[in-house]
Amino acid sequence: MTTRSAASPDAASPYAVKPKRLRLLLVLAGLSGVSPLATDMYVAALPDLARSLATDASGAQLSLTSFLVGIIAGQLALGPLSDAVGRRPVLMGGSVLFAGFSIVCALAPTVAVLNSARVGQGVAGAAGIVVSRAVVTDLFDDRELPTVFSRLGAIGAMAPVLAPLAGGALLLLVPWRYVFAVLALMGVLLAAGVWRWIPESHPPDARLTGGLTSSLRAIGRTAAQPAVLAPVLALACGGAAVFAYIAGTTFVFQDIYHLSPALSSLVYGVNALGNMSGSLAYGRLTRHRSPEALLIISGVLATAGAVALLLLQATTGSNMPLTWFCLLITITAFGLFFPAVITIAQSRGRAAPGATSALLGGGQFLLGAAASPVVGLFGTQSPAPMAAVMAVSLTLGTLAAIATKRTCGH
Known part of the structure; x- marks a missing residue:
């Protein structure tokens, strides 16, 4: 099979034209970002949702878990499926179904209906996450991948900041049901x-x-390649760190350091800007360093x-500014770490x-989901x-990043 990495140095990508590339990246960024929006936009409404559907806090929070289950399962199924049937059918179907399940969520009469629809919404939303990476890999050669993934990462870095603000506003x-109506509209726009x-x-x-069975077997064959498995493990560990940050940071800044929600949002916003800066820097740094080297450097900085x-x-105790500074270093390093590991894995696979892409996303969310409750378990x-x-x-x-560099060329 011929790959774009083998293309002639003079062969220009059809998406080198700026307007074309901009439209492509904006749609791909939307496809990747709509699923995080589907969580972050309505978190503030969970108490109202619980009262409206006559359930308790745990019943309302189960809608978050249901969505995450759908995201993990959807990526593992739809990524290989797109290798068999093409990218557009999966993306179109995912976007339309995302809109449909969002409408069901908006009209849900009971929490059981809501949670079931949230699983479907997660599966449908996973199409955008997993297939958008595959589309980038199809369309761009190894020289272009770092720049494209860095820009997608920079756009995606703003979603965790903008989504809660938009949802809160x-x-x-309006009541919480309108959040899902907005998500349904986003699904329609993404389908268009x-x-x-x-x-x-x-x-x-x-x-x-060979159909879906053969497609699913492709996951096993891909995972059996050490050159691909190493970056997949690196991303999974990075995902665990991100989920731990998300799970703990609100308690740290609001409950421990007593910041107001507005000031806490400022902290998150600055950290997101650091992450975005790291993503943009990655695209420039790959002109001088390999993605494997940048992956190790960013891993060391984040650690x-x-x-x-x-x-x-553990020693003197950390005050708010020091805590923020340490986290800012880590989150900024994430901006390099994630596009680097995605570039490497997709190029090798x-x-x-x-x-x-399914292995990358499935591992990231699966280990992340396991890491989140551990933070609360220890207080x-x-x-x-x-x-x-x-x-x-x-x-x-x-350590997985170091293994990634050592498996280069295997």
Whole structure:
């Protein structure tokens, strides 16, 4: 099978034209970002949701877990499926079904209906996450991948900041059900964007044969390659650190350091800007360093921030500015770490980009979901549990990054 990495140095990508590339990246960023929006936009409405559906806090929070289950299962199934049937059918179907399940969520009469619809919404939303990476791998060669993934990462870094703000503003005006109505509208707009601007990047002669069973077997074959498995493990560990940060940071800044929600949002916003800066820097740094080298450097920096916070807390105790500074170092390093590891894995897994993307996303969310409750398990009276989970995860992630470099060329 011919890959774009083997293209002539003079062969220009059809998406080198700026307007074309901009439209493509905006739609792909929307496809990747709508699923995080589907969680972050309505978190503030959970108490109202619980009252409206006559359930308790745990029943309302189960809707978050249901969505996460759908995201994990959807990526593992739909990534390989796109290798067999093409990218556009999966993206179109996912976007339309995302809109449909969002409408069911908006109209849900009971929490059981809501949670069932949230699983479906997660599966449908997973199509955008997993297939968008495969589309990028199809359309761009190895020289272009770092720049494209860095820009997608920079756009995606703003979603965790903008989503709660947009959701909070919306909830000031309307009930929680309208959040899902907005998500349904986003699904329709993304379906239109896919129809208009996302090409079929995986032609029939390059597709896997043998149906869904063969497609799922492609995950096993891809995972059996050490050169692909190493970055997959690195991303999974990085995902665990991110989920630990998300699970613990609100308690740290609001409950321990007594910041107001507005000031806490400022902290999150600055950290997100650091992450975005790291993503943009990655695209430039790959002109001078390999993605493998940048992966190790960013892993070391991210680990250093988490370990420094843990040591400060275990010795002298960490105040708010120091805690923020340590986390800012880690989150900024994430901006390099994630596009680097995705670039490496997708480049090495060109034989089955959908299956490779499925392994990346499935591992990231699965280990992340396991790491989140560990933070709360050890208490939220200090930043130490969050820092410890992040430090352990990132140490393992850095070791996987070193293994990634050693498997280069295998």
